[in-house]
Amino acid sequence: MPIKKIRSFLIAKSYDYAMRSTEKKCLHGWRKELLSQASGDLLEIGAGTGVNLPHYPESVTQIVLSEPDTQMRKRLQRQTVETQINRFHITDWGADSIEMPDASFDTIVSTLVLCSVPSLETSLKEIYRLLRPNGTLLFLEHVISNHPSTLTWQHRIEPYWSFCAGNCHLTRDTAAAIHATGLQIEQLTEAPMTGTPAFVRRTIRGTARKALNSKK
Numbered sequence: 001m002p003i004k005k006i007r008s009f010l011i012a013k014s015y016d017y018a019m020r021s022t023e024k025k026c027l028h029g030w031r032k033e034l035l036s037q038a039s040g041d042l043l044e045i046g047a048g049t050g051v052n053l054p055h056y057p058e059s060v061t062q063i064v065l066s067e068p069d070t071q072m073r074k075r076l077q078r079q080t081v082e083t084q085i086n087r088f089h090i091t092d093w094g095a096d097s098i099e100m101p102d103a104s105f106d107t108i109v110s111t112l113v114l115c116s117v118p119s120l121e122t123s124l125k126e127i128y129r130l131l132r133p134n135g136t137l138l139f140l141e142h143v144i145s146n147h148p149s150t151l152t153w154q155h156r157i158e159p160y161w162s163f164c165a166g167n168c169h170l171t172r173d174t175a176a177a178i179h180a181t182g183l184q185i186e187q188l189t190e191a192p193m194t195g196t197p198a199f200v201r202r203t204i205r206g207t208a209r210k211a212l213n214s215k216k
């Protein structure tokens with residue numbers, strides 16, 4: 001079995017267990033608060049094992065879940081059955097190539113995904129294209145440290161971490177990239193992800209809106 005397949009199997013199998021303590025300490029509450037703002041037609045990129053599904057409110061009319069990893073997608077499928085949501089569609093699209101027309105969604109969700117996409121800029125351009133005018137990106141991401149010694153470690157560890165953890169990058173300045181795409185950041189909260197190593201601890205979460213009068 002090629003190494004990529006073994007890695008993908010191991011990550012998918014251990015993901016919920018590995019995150020259990022951090023979910024309890026902070027992530028669960030953050031997801032609940034953030035996703036309560038979702039509404040209309042929604043796309044979630046990198047939906048993983050489906051941890052966000054129980055948090056989607058009734059105001060969400062249709063859910064497209066994109067997850068390129070086969071092993072993660074199997075678990076996602078199971079979670080949709082457990083959560084008993086029936087207004088969803090699962091796809092294998094990567095965040096940089098969502099096969100939907102421009103302005104298809106009112107809400108796009110990215111939680112702990114923009115660290116792993118091959119190109120942050122390309123994925124954010126795709127998010128911008130897919131959002132309707134006045135549509136919102138809801139994001140929760142771990143980002144580059146603002147502490148010099150942690151940043152040094154992030155740079156050192158990044159190639160190895162990225163290999164072991166499904167292309168997860170440690171030094172992305174995701175808030176700056178969202179802003180550069182043309183989305184207006186309306187809410188931004190920074191907080192440490194309790195119970196994780198220092199090199200993945202700094203997180204941002206919030207909302208970014210596409211202007212109502214945007215042409216594209």
Ligand SMILES: C[S@@+](CC[C@H](N)C(=O)[O-])C[C@H]1O[C@@H](n2cnc3c(N)ncnc32)[C@H](O)[C@@H]1O
Nearest residue numbers: 046047048069072094095111112113116117118
């Ligand atoms: C750390 S997990 C996060 C899972 C889930 N979103 C969460 O909040 O727990 C990263 C997820 O991003 C997915 N991913 C990796 N590359 C991707 C890409 N290019 N496009 C979309 N998702 C991707 C992985 O398969 C994995 O499910």
